[in-house]
Amino acid sequence: MIRTEEMLLNVGPQHPSTHGVFRIVLKIDGETIIEATPVIGYLHRGTEKLAENLQYTQIIPYTDRMDYLAAMTNNYVICHAVETMMSLEIPERAEYLRVIVMELGRIASHLVWFGTYLLDIGAMSPFLYAFREREAIINMLNEICGARLTFNYMRVGGVKWDAPDGWIEKVRDFIPYMREELAGYHDLVTGNEIFLNRVKGIGYYSKEEALDYSLSGANLRCTGTSWDLRKDEPYSIYERFDFDVPVFHTGDAWARYQCRMQEIEESLKILEQAVEQFPEEGPVMAKVPRIIKPPKGEAFVRIESPRGEIGCYIASEGKKEPYRLKFRRPSFYNLQILPKLLVGENISNLITILGGIDIVLGEVDG
Amino acid sequence: MMEDILYAQPGWTHVAIFFALGAALLMTVLGFVTYAILAERKVLGFMQMRTGPNRVGGRFGLLQTVADVFKLLIKEDTIPKLADRPLFILAPVIAFAPAFMVLATIPFSENMQFADLGVGLLYYVAISGISTIGILMGGWASNNKYSLLGGMRAAAQMISYEIPLVISVIGVILFAGSLNLNDIVRGQENIAYIFLTPIGFFVFLISSIAELNRTPFDLPEAESELVAGYHVEYSGFRWAFFMLTEYVYLFAMASLTTVLFLGGWMPIPFLGFIPGMLWFGLKFSLVVFFMIWIRGTLPRLRADQLMGFAWKVLLPLALLNIFVSAAVKELFL
Numbered sequence: 001m002i003r004t005e006e007m008l009l010n011v012g013p014q015h016p017s018t019h020g021v022f023r024i025v026l027k028i029d030g031e032t033i034i035e036a037t038p039v040i041g042y043l044h045r046g047t048e049k050l051a052e053n054l055q056y057t058q059i060i061p062y063t064d065r066m067d068y069l070a071a072m073t074n075n076y077v078i079c080h081a082v083e084t085m086m087s088l089e090i091p092e093r094a095e096y097l098r099v100i101v102m103e104l105g106r107i108a109s110h111l112v113w114f115g116t117y118l119l120d121i122g123a124m125s126p127f128l129y130a131f132r133e134r135e136a137i138i139n140m141l142n143e144i145c146g147a148r149l150t151f152n153y154m155r156v157g158g159v160k161w162d163a164p165d166g167w168i169e170k171v172r173d174f175i176p177y178m179r180e181e182l183a184g185y186h187d188l189v190t191g192n193e194i195f196l197n198r199v200k201g202i203g204y205y206s207k208e209e210a211l212d213y214s215l216s217g218a219n220l221r222c223t224g225t226s227w228d229l230r231k232d233e234p235y236s237i238y239e240r241f242d243f244d245v246p247v248f249h250t251g252d253a254w255a256r257y258q259c260r261m262q263e264i265e266e267s268l269k270i271l272e273q274a275v276e277q278f279p280e281e282g283p284v285m286a287k288v289p290r291i292i293k294p295p296k297g298e299a300f301v302r303i304e305s306p307r308g309e310i311g312c313y314i315a316s317e318g319k320k321e322p323y324r325l326k327f328r329r330p331s332f333y334n335l336q337i338l339p340k341l342l343v344g345e346n347i348s349n350l351i352t353i354l355g356g357i358d359i360v361l362g363e364v365d366g
Numbered sequence: 367m368m369e370d371i372l373y374a375q376p377g378w379t380h381v382a383i384f385f386a387l388g389a390a391l392l393m394t395v396l397g398f399v400t401y402a403i404l405a406e407r408k409v410l411g412f413m414q415m416r417t418g419p420n421r422v423g424g425r426f427g428l429l430q431t432v433a434d435v436f437k438l439l440i441k442e443d444t445i446p447k448l449a450d451r452p453l454f455i456l457a458p459v460i461a462f463a464p465a466f467m468v469l470a471t472i473p474f475s476e477n478m479q480f481a482d483l484g485v486g487l488l489y490y491v492a493i494s495g496i497s498t499i500g501i502l503m504g505g506w507a508s509n510n511k512y513s514l515l516g517g518m519r520a521a522a523q524m525i526s527y528e529i530p531l532v533i534s535v536i537g538v539i540l541f542a543g544s545l546n547l548n549d550i551v552r553g554q555e556n557i558a559y560i561f562l563t564p565i566g567f568f569v570f571l572i573s574s575i576a577e578l579n580r581t582p583f584d585l586p587e588a589e590s591e592l593v594a595g596y597h598v599e600y601s602g603f604r605w606a607f608f609m610l611t612e613y614v615y616l617f618a619m620a621s622l623t624t625v626l627f628l629g630g631w632m633p634i635p636f637l638g639f640i641p642g643m644l645w646f647g648l649k650f651s652l653v654v655f656f657m658i659w660i661r662g663t664l665p666r667l668r669a670d671q672l673m674g675f676a677w678k679v680l681l682p683l684a685l686l687n688i689f690v691s692a693a694v695k696e697l698f699l
Contacts, residue, residue, distance in 0.1 A: 007511060009511050009512075015593065016589055016590050016593060017590040017591065031515065031669060118665060119590060120590045121590075121665040121666060122581060122582065122584065122588065122590065122664075122665045122666025123581075123663070123664060123665035123666070124410070124414070124581075124661070124662065125410075125413060125414050125662050125663065128414040128415065128416065129414070129415070132415065188663070189665075192664070192665065194582055194664055194665050194666070194667055195665050197667070197668070197671055198665060198666075198667075198668060198671075346668070346669060346670070347515070347591050347592070348585075348588070348591055348666075348668040348669055349668070350591075351590055351591050
C-alpha cells in the first residue's frame with residue numbers, strides 16, 4: 001500500500017503564469033488539486049479612496065493603471081459617468097475617436113491575452129506574433145496621445161487631442177493587415193491537435209454558475225448567454241455600427257478562446273465602419289466648465305471592456321471631488337470562480353483555467 | 367585504427383592516445399553544443415521574426431554562447447540550505463556522464479568511430495536510461511516542491527517513452543540483422559531504412575523528442591507550470607551541466623536517428639564523391655533543424671495526455687511496426 005501525503009504548494013506571487021502578482025495556495029495530492037485558495041491584494045493601490053481627494057480630471061490617469069492592457073475603456077467609463085451626471089452633449093468627432101481608440105484597445109488587449117495564453121500552454125511563437133501586431137496598435141495610440149499604455153486620453157466632454165494628419169488612414173490600413181494576421185493565427189494555433197486537447201472541456205461551468213458568480217465578458221458569452229453592453233445597452237455611438245456578439249455554448253476554455261478570437265474580428269468590423277463614417281471636421285471637446293462639478297446625486301454607468309462589464313458609480317455632493325467613487329472591476333468578479341474550477345484538476349490545467357479567465361492584476365486589486 | 371590500439375599491448379602511449387581522443391570528442395561535442403544553442407536561438411529568432419543574438423561576436427552573435435557559459439562559470443555556486451548536499455552535487459554529473467558515453471558508439475563516418483561495439487544500439491539505449499536517475503535525483507535533492515514535481519514528471523515520461531523508442535528500432539534491427547551501428551549503416555547502401563519502416567521512424571522521432579524533454583514534451587521543466595522543473599534550484603555551472611546534458615543528448619539522438627534511419631554517412635546515389643562525414647553532417651543538421659522547428663511551432667502536452675499517448679498510441683504502433691517490417695523483409699527483400 002502506497003502512503004501518499006498532501007502537499008501545500010505556493011503558486012505565486014512570483015510565478016511565470018500568474019500574470020502579475022497573483023498567488024494561489026494549493027493543496028495538492030500528487031499533481032491533483034484538492035483545494036485552492038487565491039490570495040490577492042499585492043497590487044492594491046486604493047484607487048477608489050484616492051479618488052475621493054481628487055478632481056474628476058485628475059482621476060482619469062488613475063484609471064489607466066487599473067486595467068493597463070485596455071486603458072482606453074477605463075478612461076471612458078469615468079468620463080461617461082461624469083458626462084451622464086452632467087448631461088453633456090459630446091461632439092461627433094470626439095465620439096468617433098473614442099470608439100476607434102477603444103476598439104483598437106480591445107484588439108490589443110485580446111492580442112496580449114492570445115499571446116500569453118499560448119505561452120502558458122507552452123507555445124512560444126504566437127506570443128511574439130501577437131505582440132508584433134499589438135505593437136502596431138500601440139504605435140497608433142502613441143501617435144494620438146503620446147503614451148503607449150497609460151493613455152490619459154479622454155476628458156470629461158470629449159478627448160484631449162485630435163487625430164494627427166493621416167492617422168485615420170493608418171487605422172484603415174491596419175484593418176486588412178490585422179485580418180490577414182488573424183487568419184495566420186488560426187492556421188498556426190486554432191486547428192492544432194495538442195492545443196485542442198489542452199483546452200477542450202477544461203474549466204467548464206454552466207450558464208447558471210456563470211450568472212451566479214457574476215461573470216461577464218467572454219467568460220459569460222462562452223456559456224451561451226448573449227450579453228454585450230455594446231449591443232444590449234448601447235452607449236456612446238455603438239448603436240450606429242453593425243456587428244455581431246460572438247456566443248459559444250460549451251462553457252470551456254475552448255469556447256472562451258473562440259469567443260475572444262471572434263471578438264477581434266467584430267472589433268475590426270466596428271473599426272471599419274467607424275473609419276468610414278468618421279466626420280471630416282469638428283470639435284473634439286464639448287463646452288464644459290473649467291471646473292467640473294457634477295450636480296448632487298449619484299450615477300452608475302457600465303460599459304463593455306475587453307474583460308467584461310466595467311462599471312463606475314459616483315456619489316457626488318456637487319463638489320469638485322466625488323464623495324464616493326466605486327469601480328466594478330470585471331477581472332475581480334471573473335476571478336471569483338477560480339477556486340471552484342480548480343478542485344480536482346491538475347497543475348497543467350490550473351494554468352489553462354487561470355489563463356482562460358483573462359485577468360489583469362491591476363484591475364483585480366484596484 | 368581504434369581496433370589496432372585496442373588489441374595492442376597496453377602501454378602509456380595507448381592510454382595517452384585514448385585520453386587525447388576522448389578529450390577531442392569532448393571538445394567537438396562542446397563546440398557543437400555551443401553552436402547548437404546559437405543555431406537554436408537564431409532559427410527560433412528567424413521563425414519568430416526577430417534577429418536573435420547579434421551583439422557578442424559580430425553580427426551573428428558567434429560568441430554569445432561562449433559569453434553565456436563564461437558567465438555561468440564565474441557565477442556563485444549556491445546550494446540550498448535544506449538540500450541533500452551529496453545528492454545535489456552528484457545529480458548533474460550522473461545526468462551528464464551517460465549523455466557523453468553514448469557518443470562513443472556513433473559512427474560519424476566510415477572510419478570515425480570510437481568504439482565499434484557488437485551491440486552498439488543496445489549499449490546506447492541502456493546507457494541513456496541512466497540519465498533519468500540523475501534528473502530524478504536533482505529533483506529530489508533540491509528539496510523544492512516544484513523540482514520534486516518536475517523530477518517525478520521526468521521519471522514517468524522518460525521511462526514511458528523509452529519503451530516505444532526501443533521497440534520502434536526493432537524494425538531496423540530486423541532489416542540490418544545486427545545491433546552493430548556500423549552494420550546498420552552499411553545495410554542502408556541501397557535504400558535508407560526510413561523508406562522501409564516509415565512507422566518505425568515516426569514512432570522513433572516522437573519518442574526521441576520526448577526522451578530529450580523538448581517541446582511539445584517539455585513537461586519536466588515546463589516553464590509556465592513548474593517554473594523550471596527539476597533544475598529550479600540549480601545555478602551556475604551545475605545548471606549548465608543539466609543544460610549541457612540536454613544538448614549533448616540532442617547531438618546523440620540526432621546522430622542515432624541519422625544512423626538508424628537516414629543512412630548515416632552513406633551518400634545519396636550518384637553523389638558518392640562527397641565525403642561521408644559531410645553526408646552525416648547534412649542529415650544530422652536536418653534532424654536538429656526539425657527539432658528546433660517543432661519547438662517553434664507546437665504547444666505543450668498535458669501530463670496525462672503525454673502518458674496516454676505513449677502507452678495507447680505509440681506502443682501499439684511500434685508493435686505493429688515489428689510485424690509490418692518482418693512482413694516487408696519476408697516478402698520484398
